[in-house]
Amino acid sequence: SAVISQKPSRDICQRGTSLTIQCQVDSQVTMMFWYRQQPGQSLTLIATANQGSEATYESGFVIDKFPISRPNLTFSTLTVSNMSPEDSSIYLCSVGKSETGYGYTFGSGTRLTVV
């Protein structure tokens, strides 16, 4: 399976500011995915990040709030913009085992607290 390095592991941010989360993969992957996991909840897909094209966002998530970059096949960033306390959550990136996406591997997560 791919090895994913995600950072920061945690951060406490002031409301109204932005935080950029980075994920680095040890192999080239076509698709990377960003999830949000609120405390005690399941994983909700935010968007799919494809290299060379704009990210595809799920219902309820918009590019202005969660801009994503995918400059190459091993790296992606997710920015949480203009944060409010409701954005406090764990954010995880993930990649598939192969180009088909089977066997998702997750990054270690970023625990974000907005105060």
Added chain:
Amino acid sequence: GENVEQHPSTLSVQEGDSAVIKCTYSDSASNYFPWYKQELGKRPQLIIDIRSNVGEKKDQRIAVTLNKTAKHFSLHITETQPEDSAVYFCAAMDNNDMRFGAGTRLTVKP
């Protein structure tokens, strides 16, 4: 889109007993069904998966069954141990679109 329902939300068993977690999905086009284990404060880890052309898959104490007609799949853990205590998530995927169930908190009492 796909909707995955998972039951029960919590499950408590005695060490050595079996545990069964069930999921149903709505999209008949889904063709890949993984199960993840998430320990407190850690990332979800893939523990077993099954594709739509297979009815059952086993890996030591863990097995997954799939009924495509009924659109449900189940995780079976035999001879449970305290270290099996965690939250388990099922998921269903079609075309790289992965949807997760709500999770089951499994507690194995020694």
